[in-house]
Structure formats: C-alpha cells, structure tokens
Amino acid sequence: EAQVTQNPRYLITVTGKKLTVTCSQNMNHEYMSWYRQDPGLGLRQIYYSMNVEVTDKGDVPEGYKVSRKEKRNFPLILESPSPNQTSLYFCASRAWTGRADTQYFGPGTRLTVL
Amino acid sequence: QKEVEQDPGPLSVPEGAIVSLNCTYSNSAFQYFMWYRQYSRKGPELLMYTYSSGNKEDGRFTAQVDKSSKYISLFIRDSQPSDSATYLCAMSLQGGSEKLVFGKGTKLTVNP
Numbered sequence: 001e002a003q004v005t006q007n008p009r010y011l012i013t014v015t016g017k018k019l020t021v022t023c024s025q026n027m028n029h030e031y032m033s034w035y036r037q038d039p040g041l042g043l044r045q046i047y048y049s050m051n052v053e054v055t056d057k058g059d060v061p062e063g064y065k066v067s068r069k070e071k072r073n074f075p076l077i078l079e080s081p082s083p084n085q086t087s088l089y090f091c092a093s094r095a096w097t098g099r100a101d102t103q104y105f106g107p108g109t110r111l112t113v114l
Numbered sequence: 115q116k117e118v119e120q121d122p123g124p125l126s127v128p129e130g131a132i133v134s135l136n137c138t139y140s141n142s143a144f145q146y147f148m149w150y151r152q153y154s155r156k157g158p159e160l161l162m163y164t165y166s167s168g169n170k171e172d173g174r175f176t177a178q179v180d181k182s183s184k185y186i187s188l189f190i191r192d193s194q195p196s197d198s199a200t201y202l203c204a205m206s207l208q209g210g211s212e213k214l215v216f217g218k219g220t221k222l223t224v225n226p
Contacts, residue, residue, distance in 0.1 A: 004157075031212045033212060033214070040122075040218070041218065042120075042202070042216050042217060042218035042219055043158065043202060043204075043216040043219070044216070045213065045214055045215075045216075048212040048213060049212075050212055056212075056213070058213060059215070090157050090158070092157075094212065096209060096210050098209060098210070101148070101160065101163045101209070102160075103159075103160040105157030105158050105159065106157055107156065107157055108155075108156075108157055
C-alpha cells in the first residue's frame with residue numbers, strides 16, 4: 001500500500017528543546033515536501049526536496065531544517081522550537097511525469113510548543 | 115494582496131446541489147493549477163490538476179481555469195454528504211515545480 005508515514009503523530013514539547021519529525025514514503029518518489037497548517041493561514045510550504053541531497057526553501061522556512069540523505073526519508077528538524085511553531089505539520093511525496101501527477105500526504109503531526 | 119485568495123466559507127448546500135468553489139490569484143506566471151480535498155483530521159488528497167485554460171472533467175468534478183481573469187473554479191455536480199470536506203486550491207509556476215502556493219481552503223458541508 002502506497003503511504004507516507006510521519007512520526008510522532010502528536011508531540012508536546014518545551015521551548016528550545018530540539019526535536020525531529022520523521023517522514024518516510026514507500027513509493028520511490030523523488031519529490032517530498034513539508035507543510036504547516038494553521039487556522040486562518042491555510043497550508044504553507046516549509047521546505048521541499050526534488051531529489052536526494054537537493055532541498056529548497058518554501059514560504060516559511062525560518063526555524064526549520066531538513067535533510068534528504070536517502071530518497072525515502074525527509075525529516076523535519078526544529079533546532080530550537082518556539083511557541084509560534086505550534087501547528088499541524090504534513091509531509092508529502094510526489095511523482096510528476098508531465099502527464100500524471102501523483103501526490104500523497106502523511107496523516108499529520110500535531111506539535112505543541114509550550 | 116495575497117498570491118492566492120480563497121473564500122473560507124463555510125459553505126452549506128443540500129444533497130444533490132451543484133457546488134462552485136473558487137480561487138483568484140495575482141501572479142500571472144502561475145501555469146499549473148490543483149484542487150485538493152481534505153477531510154477533518156486527515157491530510158489533503160489531490161483531486162484534480164490542470165495546465166490549461168478551459169475545463170477538465172473527472173466524474174462529478176470539473177476544474178475550470180480562466181488565466182485571463184486569473185480565476186479558477188472547482189464544480190461538484192450532484193453533491194453528496196461524503197463530499198463534505200475542506201477544499202484547497204493550489205498553483206505553481208510549472209507542473210514540475212515543487213514550490214506550491216495554496217489557498218486557505220473552503221469548508222463545504224453537504225446536508226442530506
């Protein structure tokens with residue numbers, strides 16, 4: 001079954017305590033992205049990756065890091081989380097061929113930073 | 115002005131109604147347009163995508179793009195309670211671009 005998995009699904013942490021949210025896909029997709037979703041602000045792209053070792057900033061990259069050392073994994077790192085990073089986070093993978101666009105989103109990670 | 119504007123609703127319609135969901139955009143360089151459906155407490159799922167001005171149909175769903183007016187629409191025919199969800203539009207400069215810009219989403223409820 002094609003899927004994108006994220007861990008943890010829920011996390012409550014404190015300001016400044018480094019954390020990593022993992023994302024893994026089993027479809028061999030080249031493209032992967034991270035988004036945050038906030039009430040009234042919608043879905044905003046944090047970082048994206050078009051292949052292994054190729055990453056770029058989305059609209060709201062401040063305070064986040066990513067790495068893409070292997071195709072299936074795309075972790076999101078918060079080096080020093082702050083309360084304004086409290087949000088619902090989604091990882092996504094994508095295959096785009098020019099004729100077909102296949103996208104899968106993970107189930108989401110709800111993060112609370114106190 | 116936001117790059118992509120989408121009325122958040124909420125929109126409530128009776129079962130069987132035709133639903134029209136819309137987005138406007140300011141960047142005339144956008145060439146690729148997408149619609150997603152997001153059920154409560156779930157990740158978005160890609161519903162439709164298109165490059166072209168004009169209509170693209172898939173079952174009960176029709177995506178319409180008017181590049182001259184910078185306006186896109188999603189029509190749902192014979193709406194069902196299972197269509198109740200938040201619908202998000204998104205767009206990018208080209209089809210292979212992973213840099214996507216989303217509207218804020220419109221919450222739709224279809225009442226039985």
